[in-house]
Amino acid sequence: MKNQQDIKHIANLVNLSFSDSEVQKLIKDIKKVSQYLMDKLSCLDTENIEPMEHIFHTANIFRGDYSTDSLDREGLLKNAPVKENGYFAVPRIMDEN
Amino acid sequence: MDLTRLTISEALEKIKNKEISIIELVRSYLKQIENLNKTIGAYITVCREDCERMGPILQEKLDCGENIPLAGIPMALSDNIITRGVLTTCASKMLHNFIPQYDSTVNEKLRHSGAILLGKLNMDEFSIGSSNENSYFGPVKNPWDPERVPGGSCGGAAAAVAANMACFALGSDACGSVRQPSSFCGVVGLKPTYGLISRYGLIAFASSLEQIGPITRTVEDCAIVLNAIAGYDPKDSTSANIKHPDYTAFLKDNIKGLKIGLPKEYIEKGLQKEIKQKLCEALTVFESMGAVVEEISIPMTKYAIPAYYIIASAEASSNLARYDGIRYGYRAEDCESLEELYKKTRSEGFGFEVKRTIMLGAYFISRNCYDSYYKKALKVRRLISEDFKKAFNDIDVIITPTVPKTAFKTGRKDDPIQMCMSNIYTVSANLAGLCAISIPHGTDCNGLPVGLQLIGKPFDEGTLIRAAYAFEKNT
Amino acid sequence: MKDLKEKLMEYEVVIGLEVHAELTTNSKIYCNCATRFGGEPNTRCCPVCTGMPGALPVLNKKVVEYAVKAGLATNCSITRYSRQDRKNYFYPDLPKAYQTSQQDRPLCTNGYLEIEVDGLLKKVGIHRIHIEEDAGKLIHNESGNNTLIDYNRCGVPLIEIVTRPELNSSAEVKVFIEKLKAILEYTEVSDCKMQEGSLRVDINLSVRPKGESTLGNRTEIKNLNSISAIVRAIEYEAKRQIDEVKKGRKIIQETRRWDDEKGVSFPMREKNETVDYRFFPEPDLCPIIIDEAWLNEIKSSVPELPDERKNRIIAEYKLPEYDANFITGSKTLADYFEKAACKSKNPKAISNWLMGDLSKKLKENNVEITNIPVTPENLAKLVEFIDSGVISGKIAKQVFEIMWVTSGDPAEIIENKGLRVINDADEIRKVVIKVFEENPKAIEDIRKGKEKSIGFLIGQVMRKTNGKAAPDIANQLIRKELDRYFDS
Structure with a gap:
């Protein structure tokens, strides 16, 4: 992420927008961080090391297949900033039809 | 008598003997909060009414002879721990109005144990920060010196316990967020083994690294709280299905023969002189009690911060994607399209540090960076865990300073890497899934608390508690 | 000469399928909310399936077993050490803004199905089968300024079956899907109701000059709600692409939406930027390890599959292949047949009823065979009455009509209505x-x-x-x- 365009690309992926001055700061910060990380890590050979996705060797943690009561709808929608007839709502999406 | 100075065990004893009532105890804490919160800023929410209501209910149950292990003990939770019916903000504008309709497992357990929730504690927004200066609700001040930070991300929790604004508190620790502020504020902070405490209801920041941990004034209190919150939870797939011991059974002033390792990489450079001195003193204390101290090596130490930084940001970028203004929390006004709703809500709802972390994290797992950053970090994580596994073949406990320097002045929060450096000794325990405790060990020349860290094998909290308790008794 | 020229200019259509099948579990993939179709909006939801802060997933064991069962029934290798990953993207029907799915280590890989089209046998490769969660439903009202969201379907378990690009015509696709559908029904992994969306098929289609080995640019076609829609969409798209190529134009790699009423597909509006799903291992879920014992247990739960059943039915009941094919095309139909046929001396007559009057009735009334008033036992009796001359074939049709309405026993109907043949x-x-x-x-x-x-x-x-x-x-x-x- 070296320039404005790279920042914009990632920002679009994570749905964030930044002012020009923020973009400048981000470029600076990110450059510093990635420089630091690369300096530290690039000299370490990890060619034959398996990535560690989980700390412990536990596997097969499952739930039984039975249904229980769901949250009541009022509770589910309680914190929704906008709701309509028992639904959550977003501005109308046009491109579907 | 100032009731807020009582430890958990003392308070329980006095309540049991009817020297004090639960409501008296709770009110002294509410008073203390009222007096100090303006200057310290430890609390975001105070549950005054619930406390007044719960006090008499618990007292009555207790008087009827019910066995309630923590009956009436006033405590507080970091605001990233979900509390049903109580505002839970994660110190963010994004959740400034969020009242959950469900509960975290730890809060459920504490409620059943009879603890009383005083309120919700300030922290760095979404656990991102090491100084508690990144809160939507304002910074937390160190009770020892308000010009200094309390540490982070759970600064509010450590400050509240240090300033007697809570009998104990729970925070979460992804790289030292419980231990570093505990060290800065002179209290006991434990990061349990990954999997010992349920994460259900902990608002996720770095899922594979973080654990909820207690902050207390004494090691004994730490053991008592750990008893109440530890244990398997079928709602958390990463929770360990093991039977844990009674941790108070380890409160024995006897560590004869305990093998303690000191990693040479941890004392090489950048360590404050007095902290080095304190560490030497601590070794002497341990040896005088019959422990054996030896030098060990954790060669991968210097790669810990980079690996942590990549893994934590990557997980955070995904964990924080759900905040979109649709189901809960902040929603930007007057948005005409979906894209506008997403972008405005997220850009206005998150603080800059959070957004920077999301950007970096997304970058680390983006198609072209995955192998060189994220995958590499996971490989380093394995190397670090193997280092510790090897070390623990010969020793029982590792001793290190908790932080390289005591609490620093406010206003230094800008540099993302520099901020991480105060977690340089704490982060490895998270990467390797170990347990670790920070205990107070006197003060430096500025009168600021110094902390000592003990790191234990997975699920060996008992040994940590035994060593920490013995140390506490002999200093 | 003209024929030869045309032959030289012939094109081959290359089709790969992505099939999503909803599993018939009682509860969702990561929580205990019910999976039933329909219901009042947002009434089958909880903190887990609506991505509330702090909520955590726990995998439903049945989901793994069903996926493995589907894999075994389609000749896949089963991944012994499997894992779940996060697929990150924003859409209002996806509450966590990531879908928990499988990327690097899907549960099943490298399978195939054998299909027969115009008397020719063909193996169609299955690239992979993985488990994932379904998304919610968006309601786009004609009036009103909002799109509404119902999360009931969110977290319903799915398997995604991805074929290799080895299908070459709409006829092959039709047979393949019918076969796959039968297998999923036989194994009781999915009820495969295309209308209700429990089986969804996306098509990847490209064309190339015959004999060429590299694939052309492909388009993905979505919104296909029935097999006939799939057939029409393929024929439309193949023609469209061949026409484009003949005009010297390049095929644009895009996603297209099929409009079955108008009989056309058109490109869906997409962001210009390339999507990057940023897959990474799901830290909230443990690996899935399938050991020998568990695999054997699942293997033993795989029932007789359509091909085996067809061959057995031909041998056991002496049915013509055509009949057996028809009957075993649906598990419930085959179950019905066998229940009736085992009580009858004349299985062929049972088969005739199933292919004729009974199928007609099912279609007319739009009902499932599991849900009809005429029991297999009563159908067998009816056939017996015809064969022994108690009633005529013509009267039998009357009796059948009455059985369909009253679910009565044919013996009683014949007696009560006095329909018995007069031999006196x-x-x-x-x-x-x-x-x-x-x-x-x-x-x-x-x-x-x-x-x-x-x-x-x-x-x-x-x-x-x-x-x-x-x-x-x-x-x-x-x-x-x-x-x-x-x-x-």
């Missing part, structure tokens, strides 16, 4: 005599050599007996009566 010659003779009295003209015609009028007389006898007179006896008696008549 005296009784029929009385009717014949009556008919002779009433129709002197017909008899006169017969005398004059108009043989056809005999049929008329039989018809009259049948009419007077409500069709119950045994036709052969009626015929015999009429001839006898005629002889007597002419002799006198």
